[in-house]
Amino acid sequence: MNRDRLLDRYYQEIDTLIISRQTPLFGLLPASTAITVHGDYTDAWVRDNVYSILAVWGLALAYRKMDEGDRGRTYELEQRVVKLMRGLLVAMMKQSAKVEKFKQTQAPLDALHAKYHSRTGETVVPDDGWGHLQLDATSIYLLMLAQMTTSGLAIIQxxxxxxxxxxxxYYIGRAYRTPDYGIWERGNKTNHGKPELNASSVGMAKAALEAMNGLNLFGLRGGLSSVIYVLPDEIARARITLESLLPRESGSKEVDGALLSVIGFPAFAVDDPVLSIKTRDKIIAKLQGGYGCKRFLRDGHQTVIEDITRLHYEPGELQQFEHIECEWPLFFTYLLLDALFRNDHATAQDYRTRLDQLVVKQGPFGVLPELYYVPKLHIDAERQTPSSQTRLPNENVPLVWAQSLYLLGRMIQDNLLSVGDLDPLGRHQQGNQSKISSQPGKRRSLVQIALLAENVQLQTELATYGIATQTPQELEAIQVRQASDLTDLYAH
Structure with a gap:
């Protein structure tokens, strides 16, 4: 299939499964269309929204590579991404007073809300009605804001x-010492509502701080006033804390699938390649099953024997969930992308095959459910012989977050994207990947190119193709000379 037809097929799929769900005013995405006993998935989680829009961003980057004939899709897709990121920004800015207060208190009740109404951007639960303190959610927003801005999107205005x-x-700067409720929103795995220090939150915060440090939010058009500053000590302390926690997730969780987002895409937060490998191997050994990975050991969430009338578990109750924890295809999408970024195509193809077998049909497209669970009749058999029983998908289909990452992996494998397109900051080369090379200890150089137009006429022409440039006259305090001037100088 030629590139144009392949792009068109992806456009139809992403438009149907993701873009069509965007709300018209704020551009936010519901996590799913399902409303179940486990929650109202039509709300817009910050974390889910950032991950869910990545497939749209990836497709926009793929369309950019076309010389012509994109039918305006590049611009539309980019603006879809901008609209969502700005929608989240507006929702959070409505709580700016909480951000200011949290910097002083680090109190959970002063935290930014982790989810909003998808149509209005307003809060949907009170401060004490949810574990809102989820530093990884704010951090993934900042990390991808930096990546998208570097890719040329004008999000901050x-x-x-x-x-x-x-x-x-500043809000995430003390993540290294701030217990939070983590990516699964309940803190300690006994679900008693107690926050704890989570490696996945610390790692994502470290990545966000590194990505934002020195970033000009106005891109090429910005000045010193639009540059973001980060305290170097906060990055260093986050690194030390992260390395001391791994391969554990927290005090209550021996390991967690969420760490895949820290050791690989999108965070690439671990500087020690040996520690990254150790963490990945432990996740695969302890959590991987035939339908995905468990979130963590003895996770009772959405198992058929979980008591849905209460959020907490009684002492000793966790043992009943052993071997019957739900398995999430989401983690196979992380492992697929991780293998692609490591240039391990055999492993990537293995996870692609696994994912292709886990999709369920929804119209013309295959979609990934949130999780697979063990039916009640098969629980005893599964406990006796783990991974022996057929599991069923839950009704939350698709989990847009997982679908988005699945689409990214497929687009890379179909040569529509390169891994560098999704990481314009080059984070995957700065950490563990750059150190696994034929020249140990030497980092790969990251080359950045700034384009100058010789005159205004050429600048205008390049702008019609979406290429932002400056003329030599627009560069303050810097003079750009022709090579012939250097020749004349040496001649004298």
Missing amino acids: TSNEVNFVQNLV
Whole structure:
């Protein structure tokens, strides 16, 4: 299939499964269309929204590579991404007073909300009605804001927004010492509502701080006032804390599938390649099954024997969930992308095959459910012989977050994207990947190119193709000379 037809097929799939779900005013995405006993998935989680829009961003990057004939899709897709990121920004800016207060208190009740109404951007649960303190959610927003801005998207538009983003950087700056409720929103795995220090939150915060440090939020058009600053000590302390926690997730969780997002895409937060490998191997050994990975050991969430009338578990109750924990295809999408970034195509193809077998049909497309569970009749047999029983998908189909990452992996394998397209900051080369090379200890150089137009006429022409440039006259305090001037200088 030629490139144009392949792109068109992906456009139809992403438009149907993701873009069509965007709300018209804020551009936010519901986590799913399901409303079940486990929650209202039509709300817009910050974390889910950032992950869910990545497939749209990836497709926009793929369309950019076309010389012509994109039918305006590049611009539309980019603006879909901008709209969602700005929708989240507006929702969070409505709580700017909480950000300011949290910097002083680090109290859970002063935290930014982790989810909002998908149509209005308003809060949907009270401060004490949910474990809102989820530093990884704010961090993934900042990390991808940096990546998308570097890729050329204009998301931040005013000095007020720059100031708020700077405040968000301060908000996550003490993640290395701030217990939170983590990616699964309940804190300690006994579900008693007690926050704890989570490696997945610390790692994502470290990645966000590194990505935001020195970033100009206005891109090529910005000045010193739109540059973000990060305290170097906060990055260093996050690194030390992260390395001391891994391969554990927290005090209550021996290991967690969420760490895949820290050791690989999108965070690439672990500087020690040996520690990354150790963490990945432990996740695969302890959590991987035939339908995905468990979130963590003895996870009772959405098992058929879980008591849905209460959020907490009684002492000793966790043991009944051993070997029957739900398995999430989501983690296979992380492992697929991780293998692609490591240039391990055999492993990538293995996880691609596994994912292809886990999709369920929804119209013309295969979609990934949130999880697979053990039916009640098969629980005893599964306990006696783990991974022996057929599991069923839950009704939350698709989990848009997982679907988005699955689509990214497929687009890379179909040569529509390169891994560098999804990581314009080059984070995957700065950490563990750069150190596994034929020259140990030497990092690969990251080359950045700034384009200058010789005159305004050429600048205008390049702008019609979406290429932002400056003329030599627009560069303050810097003079750009022709090579012939250097020749004349040496001649004298």
